[in-house]
Amino acid sequence: MIKIENLSNRYGSxxxxxxxxxxxxxxxxxxxxxxxxxxxxxLLKQMAGLARPNSGRILFEGKEITCLSKKELYEVRKxxxxxxxxxxxxxxxxxxxxxxxPLREHTKLSEKVIQTIxxxxxxxxxxxxxxxxxxxxxxxxxxxxxxxxxxIIMDPKIVFYDEPTSGLDPISAGVxxxxxxxxxxKLGVTSVVVSHDIESAFKIADKVIILFYGNIIASxxxxxxxxxxxxxxxxxxxxxxxxxxxxxxxxxxxxxxxxSQWK
Ligand SMILES: Nc1ncnc2c1ncn2[C@@H]1O[C@H](COP(=O)(O)OP(=O)(O)OP(=O)(O)O)[C@@H](O)[C@H]1O
Ligand SMILES: [Mg+2]
Numbered sequence: 261m262i263k264i265e266n267l268s269n270r271y272g273s274x275x276x277x278x279x280x281x282x283x284x285x286x287x288x289x290x291x292x293x294x295x296x297x298x299x300x301x302x303l304l305k306q307m308a309g310l311a312r313p314n315s316g317r318i319l320f321e322g323k324e325i326t327c328l329s330k331k332e333l334y335e336v337r338k339x340x341x342x343x344x345x346x347x348x349x350x351x352x353x354x355x356x357x358x359x360x361x362p363l364r365e366h367t368k369l370s371e372k373v374i375q376t377i378x379x380x381x382x383x384x385x386x387x388x389x390x391x392x393x394x395x396x397x398x399x400x401x402x403x404x405x406x407x408x409x410x411x412i413i414m415d416p417k418i419v420f421y422d423e424p425t426s427g428l429d430p431i432s433a434g435v436x437x438x439x440x441x442x443x444x445x446k447l448g449v450t451s452v453v454v455s456h457d458i459e460s461a462f463k464i465a466d467k468v469i470i471l472f473y474g475n476i477i478a479s480x481x482x483x484x485x486x487x488x489x490x491x492x493x494x495x496x497x498x499x500x501x502x503x504x505x506x507x508x509x510x511x512x513x514x515x516x517x518x519x520s521q522w523k
Contacts, residue, residue: 266281269474275299278473291454293458293470307452309328348407355398359382360378408421425457426455
């Protein structure tokens, strides 16, 4: 469904993608894992057409989105949903108006139909009757769930989730994982999930990609990743402080080693 070809991107001296190529299959859940600052959110925003990479191509259903005009992109984005890291709700709007926003912006549906859709989506995320609440009145878990309801409000073909379970208690995280899986298994929604949560990634993923300072260091099924003999991957999935990956990305020897792998 999405194909990334030779994508490179940097902000000054920070490289977020270094000649990245990968594919995201239709109706699959792909989880992108990676350390903090490794370029996951940037890549997700680029895939969702919200930011342009410096070079390379992103194809969505065969259409190159990296060179579309604003108007064309607007059309393509109707079939995409995005749960932002931190949910990105409008603070001055209540839950109802946050959810109504994309529907009012992109469709000519009557307010009655909008009301029904919102009720249905809130029900799906377990927040029935919370239309009147303001974002400041929501807990972290509720905020994520409203963000999720907004991401799926237009029944998208693909949903991008940026850290959907971070900061949540295990039960709330499990609820979100189940929702992602239900949307995928029951409605065939293609899902791209950025996460730090290795346990949840292995639970929901058909495919896992590990991004490390702009490089894909591993890609495969959860079983393939779990049984990889690569020291970097073992360290990453075991969360070990000792190993080839240093805590600080300013570690000079390590960065020289990573750079030697950059094309
Ligand atoms: N618009 C921007 N301008 C300048 N630098 C940016 C911008 N967006 C991201 N960066 C930098 O690019 C790097 C990657 O950021 P990104 O948000 O993609 O990381 P991440 O993998 O999502 O991290 P985290 O797990 O902490 O959310 C960081 O060093 C960040 O400071
Ligand atoms: Mg991020």
